[in-house]
Amino acid sequence: MYTLIKITDSPLRTRFLLYFIILTTAPVLVLGAVAISLIDASHRRDVSALELQLINQKIEETEKFLERTLGVLEVVVGYDQKVDIELTQQNFFLDGLLSENDAFEEVSFASVDSAAYGKETAKKSKLYKNPELFTVALLPKFIEAKEGKTYISEVYYTLKGPFVTMSAPVRNRNGIIVEVLSAEVSLQEVVQSINAGSIGARGGIVLADNNGRLIAHREPIFASGAKIGNIFSIKRVLAGEKVDALQPQDRYESLFYKEPVVGAGKKMPDLGWAFLAEWPLSDADAVINGVRNQVLILTLVSILGVLFFAPLVASRLTKPINALKSGAEEIEQGHFDKEVSIATKDELGELGLAFNRMAKGLKRLEELKNEFVYIAAHELRAPVTAIKGYVSLLVEGRAKGGVTLEAAEFIDRIDRANEGLVHLVNDLLEVARSDAGKIEIAVQPVSLGAVVKDVVATMRILAEQKKITFQVQGEIADLHVLADPDKLKEILTNLISNAIKYTLGAGALAIKYELDQGMVITHIEDTGVGISFEAQKKLFEKFYRVKAAGTEEVNGTGLGLFIVKQLVQKMGGKIWFVSQEGKGSTFSFSLPRVS
Ligand code: ADP
Numbered sequence: 067m068y069t070l071i072k073i074t075d076s077p078l079r080t081r082f083l084l085y086f087i088i089l090t091t092a093p094v095l096v097l098g099a100v101a102i103s104l105i106d107a108s109h110r111r112d113v114s115a116l117e118l119q120l121i122n123q124k125i126e127e128t129e130k131f132l133e134r135t136l137g138v139l140e141v142v143v144g145y146d147q148k149v150d151i152e153l154t155q156q157n158f159f160l161d162g163l164l165s166e167n168d169a170f171e172e173v174s175f176a177s178v179d180s181a182a183y184g185k186e187t188a189k190k191s192k193l194y195k196n197p198e199l200f201t202v203a204l205l206p207k208f209i210e211a212k213e214g215k216t217y218i219s220e221v222y223y224t225l226k227g228p229f230v231t232m233s234a235p236v237r238n239r240n241g242i243i244v245e246v247l248s249a250e251v252s253l254q255e256v257v258q259s260i261n262a263g264s265i266g267a268r269g270g271i272v273l274a275d276n277n278g279r280l281i282a283h284r285e286p287i288f289a290s291g292a293k294i295g296n297i298f299s300i301k302r303v304l305a306g307e308k309v310d311a312l313q314p315q316d317r318y319e320s321l322f323y324k325e326p327v328v329g330a331g332k333k334m335p336d337l338g339w340a341f342l343a344e345w346p347l348s349d350a351d352a353v354i355n356g357v358r359n360q361v362l363i364l365t366l367v368s369i370l371g372v373l374f375f376a377p378l379v380a381s382r383l384t385k386p387i388n389a390l391k392s393g394a395e396e397i398e399q400g401h402f403d404k405e406v407s408i409a410t411k412d413e414l415g416e417l418g419l420a421f422n423r424m425a426k427g428l429k430r431l432e433e434l435k436n437e438f439v440y441i442a443a444h445e446l447r448a449p450v451t452a453i454k455g456y457v458s459l460l461v462e463g464r465a466k467g468g469v470t471l472e473a474a475e476f477i478d479r480i481d482r483a484n485e486g487l488v489h490l491v492n493d494l495l496e497v498a499r500s501d502a503g504k505i506e507i508a509v510q511p512v513s514l515g516a517v518v519k520d521v522v523a524t525m526r527i528l529a530e531q532k533k534i535t536f537q538v539q540g541e542i543a544d545l546h547v548l549a550d551p552d553k554l555k556e557i558l559t560n561l562i563s564n565a566i567k568y569t570l571g572a573g574a575l576a577i578k579y580e581l582d583q584g585m586v587i588t589h590i591e592d593t594g595v596g597i598s599f600e601a602q603k604k605l606f607e608k609f610y611r612v613k614a615a616g617t618e619e620v621n622g623t624g625l626g627l628f629i630v631k632q633l634v635q636k637m638g639g640k641i642w643f644v645s646q647e648g649k650g651s652t653f654s655f656s657l658p659r660v661s
């Protein structure tokens with residue numbers, strides 16, 4: 067027979083569960099967090115690299131445009147002598163420049179010759195047929211070029227967009243400067259290059275000149291030439307700060323996009339123009355958010371998995387321990403036959419086997435003890451009965467006045483003591499028989515009313531001596547139960563005698579019946595001392611006696627209720643009680659009814 071192992075809430079299992087959950091979820095959480103932060107960091111670096119790469123590309127394109135355009139103006143003419151170029155040739159040359167270069171709006175020659183120093187000699191414009199000629203001697207475009215340098219002015223803004231003025235010296239074959247050639251250059255090509263630059267789906271570039279005015283931006287929110295130098299991010303780039311999309315302040319609410327962006331910027335070395343790349347976060351972080359969510363979901367799923375499996379693992383670990391615990395409890399209850407079953411082939415499995423061997427040993431010991439008690443009680447019965455016989459002869463002799471008063475008193479005491487001894491020996495014998503399974507019961511239909519009447523008749527005197535009223539429910543004459551008549555008498559005698567014994571002083575005793583699903587229940591009610599809550603749990607154990615105030619003098623062995631329970635159960639019934647300390651108890655037992 068195997069013990070049914072029921073896993074109830076156990077602290078050990080809870081502890082296992084906690085350890086398991088902590089040991090498994092902590093690394094998962096740490097790994098998840100590390101993975102997310104690594105992914106995040108690498109993503110930030112990628113964003114920064116992409117933005118800076120685009121900026122570098124745009125700076126390069128802008129520089130190339132300016133260089134190329136300026137290169138066109140650096141002319142060397144085919145003369146040796148230091149003289150002005152002929153006017154027709156100048157005009158012809160300027161016409162050629164305008165028609166071949168989209169960027170040029172207006173081109174002009176200015177003289178370096180002392181006679182016409184600083185005066186424009188020829189000028190061609192895409193807007194006017196005959197543009198006016200001015201003296202430019204004091205303008206930087208003339209001064210710089212005449213000194214042999216090339217010149218690019220600050221950006222200025224017209225209805226046609228941003229422009230710069232460029233100028234360069236015209237030299238003869240000997241390297242002597244003979245004219246200054248200048249041009250008004252549209253930056254439309256730069257604007258287009260900036261507008262075409264993109265990162266991701268929506269990221270783009272802002273270009274501002276060194277004075278903080280807008281040259282170009284993809285989103286036409288500000289007009290060309292608008293003053294944007296005070297916008298925080300532009301200001302930082304113009305101030306030469308490090309803006310590389312990695313600083314905390316590189317993530318901000320953009321005025322161009324009207325939403326949070328990540329920005330990176332650079333200042334063009336020579337002209338000091340500011341290039342700022344901005345990428346809306348919703349676009350830049352779209353992919354990484356997906357990855358982060360996946361890592362998060364994976365982490366959560368792992369934790370849920372752990373939470374699901376942890377109780378199973380904990381149960382596996384505590385199951386054998388709980389089996390041993392409930393096995394030990396069975397043994398404590400005297401059930402030595404119960405075996406624990408631990409299926410594992412490890413130390414715990416071996417412990418289970420050892421436990422079962424120990425239970426067998428205990429069972430053998432119990433059997434030996436029962437045998438001993440049985441033999442001892444059996445052997446004691448004969449001398450005790452003999453003593454009883456002789457004492458009753460003495461009691462008779464005392465009645466006839468054959469003994470002294472003192473001897474009479476002793477005889478009385480011997481009689482009472484021997485009576486107790488007889489009781490004990492009988493109870494012991496009965497218990498030993500019960501333990502050895504030797505109680506013989508022969509059930510037959512018995513009139514419950516007749517047996518109760520019989521027992522009550524002998525008990526009534528005892529009750530009356532203690533001023534306890536006796537009440538037996540009447541209509542039981544034809545109630546028959548299936549029982550062994552002698553054992554039924556023993557049960558009733560025991561319960562009624564207890565009810566009398568444990569009622570100190572006057573009281574009331576009642577016997578009542580009840581029919582319940584083919585059983586007859588007999589209730590024995592008393593108004594005695596009652597039984598405390600703690601004592602109730604042990605009441606049917608062998609040799610258990612309650613230590614209640616006032617009952618110290620009451621004779622007893624603590625075996626009566628144990629025997630009664632065995633007898634009731636053997637006859638197919640049950641026994642129970644309800645009791646309230648100080649108020650009284652009701653003992654009830656059921657027996658099968660015979661109709
Ligand atoms: P005992 O020989 O001591 O009466 P029992 O097995 O009959 O042994 O009873 C065990 C203990 O239960 C008693 O010692 C007593 O303390 C308590 N007991 C039994 N019946 C009653 C009762 N009707 N009222 C109060 N206590 C009782």
